[in-house]
Amino acid sequence: MSTRIEEEGVKGSGPLAGGSEGGQRRPLLSLFAGKVALVTGSSRGIGRAIALRFAANGADVVINHRRAETPNQARQVGxxxxxxxxEGMGCRAYPILADISSRESVKQLMAEIADKCQRLDFLVLNAARAPFKPIERLLERELRELVDVNYLGNIFCIKEALPLLEKKDDDTTIAGKIVFISSLGSKFYNPAYPLGSMKAAMESVVRDLSQSLGERGIMVNAVSGGLVKTDSFKVLRQYMEGVDKLPEGLFVQPEEIADVVMFLCSQASRAIAGQTIIVDRGLSNRLYRPLG
Amino acid sequence: MTQGFIDDNRVMEEVKKAIAQTLSIDTEKIRPEDSLVRDLGAESLDFLDINYRLEQVFGIKMARHFILEHMEEMFGEGSAIDDNGQLTEKAVKLMRLRLGQESEGLQPGMDMDQVPPLITVATIAKGVNEILATLPEKCTSCGSPQWKCNDGAPIECSACSQGAAYSTGDDLIKEWLTSVQQEHKIF
Structure with a gap:
């Protein structure tokens, strides 16, 4: 189902690889050396940035994506x-095709991770898919898909990942960590963003799970991103009048969200549980007054 | 009214440019008959990007929703796409009327995911031309009947420089569906 890229990839030549001559695969002091992260929907956008940050910090990364690559070979984001x-950073990459809205597909995804990686330390729930329409205009099929992908899909991932996340290291009482990627749509109205309601639901799930799974050592938190110029922004700008005219300084870089995910996956965040951290360069503070 | 400022060649040129920029391919390699998905490797988000670029160039609003979605909204859920995500006979009948030759591959029972590959470069250009053809007789802002198109593609009022208020792509699809339904009583 998946293909390891290692055979064809560049080994040990990345900036954090610690040099390839001595056979050192990754830096000795990297934050997540020996750990494995799964980032759902990580072939591009925010997920991609998170996957790269994990690798920069020494973790092996499972790249989950829903569709096979397009025939457009010119793209460099494949x-x-x-x-x-x-691989160039000295870490392993495991691309695994799986549609998280299918429980069976998620089971296979986790089985493959267990088989290939033998562990999972970080689960980042980033995958999302939704039509841009007012919620009352969604057809039943669209409503079900909205819930299947953006709510049930995340719950399936959490449930099926638990046996792997619960496996404890010898040197720590904290098991795996779960980070959900939310958006400002969970709190603010946008006429064509039904995904916001699912983000709100998931923020509640994060709060609840931080208690129930926290007792089992699993930390659960969320990061809510502001306006990010990923592929999804191409859609948003057609439904949100004037959003593409906002000052550049209000747009968040995917890496800025990824950095907060790294923080939530590190021991530095050990006292944070069930929270949604907003990363929006202050955009939400300015929503009720004219933007200058 | 039929606008006489921007000809078909200019529209095709801008469509090719928008596709080339979105997909990072050479304009010279794009032919009007190319399928955006099959031949050029476009994904669903690319369609929106291409539309956005064309909207910026011409000052228009391309359709946000595909004709099948409009059918479902106007004639009820299940009218165009059945429970298995396949095209109904009525949807195919309507799309054949709409797309003409480009609809050759359409069959009832076909998976809805197989419809986007039917969209060609020429389909996009046709959509732009249809919107440009809705240039109003008079400026909706000041009532002047004089339009101008200087060095760019947006058409402006000669008197007040207000951009032309065209019908949107979605409005045109809805109007077309309404008139075809009245004539053919498909649903």
């Missing part, structure tokens, strides 16, 4: 290029 970049 899954193969991403995996090669991760």
């Amino acid at each position: 899954i193969q290029a991403l995996c090669q970049e991760i």
Whole structure:
């Protein structure tokens, strides 16, 4: 089902690889050396940035994506290029095709991770898919898909990942960590963003799970991103009048969200549980007054 | 009214440019008959990107929703796409009327995911031309009947420089569906 890129990839030549001559695969002091992260929907956009940050910090990364690559070979953002970049940093990349809205597909995804990686330390729930329409205009099929992908899909991932996340290291009482990627749509109205309601639901799930799974050592938190110029922004700008005219300084870089995910996956965040951290360069503070 | 400022060649040129920029391919390699998905490797988000670029160039609003979605909204859920995500006979009948030759591959029972590959470069250009053809007789802002198109593609009012208020791509699809339904009583 998946293909390891290692055979074709560039080994040990990345900036954090610690040099390839001595056979050192990754830096000795990297934050997540020996750990494995799964980032759902990580072939591009925010997920891709998170995957690369994990690798920069020494973790092996499972790149989950829903569709096979497009025939457009000119693109440099493809899954193969991403995996090669991760391998270039001295980490392993495992691209695995799986539609998270299917429980069976998620079971296979986790079975493959267990088989290939033998562990999972970080689960980042980033995958999302939704039509841009007012919620009352969604057809039943669209409503079900909205819930299947953006709510049930995340719950399936959490449930099926638990046996792997619960496996404890010898040197720590904290098991795996779960980070959900939310958006400002969970709190603010946008006429064509039904995904916001699912983000709100998931923020509640994060709060609840932080208690129930926290007792089992699993930390659960969320990061809510502001306006990010990923592929999804191409859609948003057609439904949100004037959004593409906002000052550049209000747009968040995917890497800025990824950095907060790294923080939540590190021991530095050990006292944070069930929270949604907003990363929006202050955009939400300015929503009720004219933007200058 | 039929606008006489921007000809078909200019529209095709801008469509090719928008596709080339979105997909990072050479304009010379794009032919009007190319399928955006099959031949040029476009994904669903690329369609929106291409539309956005064309909107910026011409000052228009391309259709946000595909004709099948409009059918479902106007004639009820299940009218165009059945429970298995396949095209109904009525949807195919309507799309054949709409797309003409480009609809050769359409069959009832076909998976809805197989419809986007039917969209060609020429389909996009046709959509732009249809919107440009809705240039109003008079400026909706000041009532002047004089339009101008200087060095760019947006058409402006000669008197007040207000951009032309065209019908949107979605409005045109809805109007077309309404008139075809009245004539053919498909649903």
